[in-house]
Amino acid sequence: MLEIRPSCERCDKDLDPLSDGAMICTYECTWCRDCAEVLGSCPNCGGEMVQRPIPSAARLAQDPPSTVRVFNPDLMAPTSD
Template sequence: MALEMRDRCERCETAVLAADGPARICSYECSFCVGCADALGSICPNCGGELVPRPRRFAAVSG
């Protein structure tokens, strides 16, 4: 089961969340930009869960 990498902040909807960029996520995969997560005190407004750094996906390195 793969983590859903949402590409927009659920609060401001203007921040683009690149798969290899910084973002915050809760256990239900609600996704926020760092600025909005900080403004929310790192608490998800949808479920009340903790917002933590989302793992990043980097492009495959060809060799």
């Protein structure tokens, strides 16, 4: 089961567990779609970011999403090209 983290690691935006705007990498680093587009790849592991699968409501009731927020404000700094 995915951890389903509650927020973007870059901007700390809330991400609903049923949102189609949440992106993750192989290690479940979690990003909002806007930040994922700016970053291009996961700054933590270098991996590809893909849309986080959306669980069914029944699965969420059985396996609640994480409440642990991961936030790294240093990632808000402009990226160098």
